[in-house]
Amino acid sequence: EDQVxxxxxxxxxxxxESSSLNCSYTVSGLRGLFWYRQDPGKGPEFLFTLYSAGEExxxxxxxxxxxxxxxxxxxxxxxxxxxxxxxxxxRPAGNQFYFGTGTSLTVIP
Amino acid sequence: xxxVTQTPRHLVMGMTNKKSLKCEQHLGHNAMYWYKQxxxxxxxxxxxxxxxxxxxxxxxxSRFSPECPNSSHLFLHLHTLQPEDSALYLCASSQDLSxxxxxxxxxxxxxxxxxxx
Numbered sequence: 001e002d003q004v005x006x007x008x009x010x011x012x013x014x015x016x017e018s019s020s021l022n023c024s025y026t027v028s029g030l031r032g033l034f035w036y037r038q039d040p041g042k043g044p045e046f047l048f049t050l051y052s053a054g055e056e057x058x059x060x061x062x063x064x065x066x067x068x069x070x071x072x073x074x075x076x077x078x079x080x081x082x083x084x085x086x087x088x089x090x091r092p093a094g095n096q097f098y099f100g101t102g103t104s105l106t107v108i109p
Numbered sequence: 110x111x112x113v114t115q116t117p118r119h120l121v122m123g124m125t126n127k128k129s130l131k132c133e134q135h136l137g138h139n140a141m142y143w144y145k146q147x148x149x150x151x152x153x154x155x156x157x158x159x160x161x162x163x164x165x166x167x168x169x170x171s172r173f174s175p176e177c178p179n180s181s182h183l184f185l186h187l188h189t190l191q192p193e194d195s196a197l198y199l200c201a202s203s204q205d206l207s208x209x210x211x212x213x214x215x216x217x218x219x220x221x222x223x224x225x226x
């Protein structure tokens with residue numbers, strides 16, 4: 001059964017304290033893995049698309065990596081404005097997309 | 110700001126009402142999606158359209174009826190809803206479903222917050 005699990009469920013960081021969010025998946029034939037950021041009351045905002053193991057993408061303080069079983073979203077020296085829920089989604093074979101429940105990140109000044 | 114707009118942003122309806130949610134994308138995409146987002150649950154894919162043709166219906170109750178008149182517009186018609194249908198309904202679009210991850214990257218609208226009384 002296709003499945004996506006994100007951890008931790010919630011994360012509190014001091015400003016400048018780097019950390020990583022995890023997205024582990026079990027799907028048949030991964031065609032793409034996607035990271036999104038969602039602020040309260042808003043729709044998810046696209047961050048990264050990854051589609052092959054070993055791939056890495058960077059944007060400002062964020063870096064996403066992909067292996068055959070999981071993806072990490074590394075946050076370097078986070079700022080309070082990075083506070084949001086981060087969602088991971090996978091696209092297996094077939095016209096389906098599966099999302100995890102997200103990691104709620106709070107960055108304290 | 111994301112190129113995908115949804116109206117209304119908020120909707121309160123009784124169980125006997127009929128209402129429709131509207132989604133419009135200005136990105137030149139050919140695939141559109143409806144998702145349901147409930148508290149503490151992952152986004153649930155409801156319907157998928159590719160070049161105006163429905164490709165997926167994930168066992169969604171018939172009280173939800175989608176319509177895609179063209180590649181830029183998507184509707185979700187609602188009737189005889191239940192209180193458990195209260196949720197954030199999100200529309201998304203992607204270039205298409207051609208099999209390339211970049212083409213299948215989805216861009217979301219702000220959502221419609223639905224409350225069923």
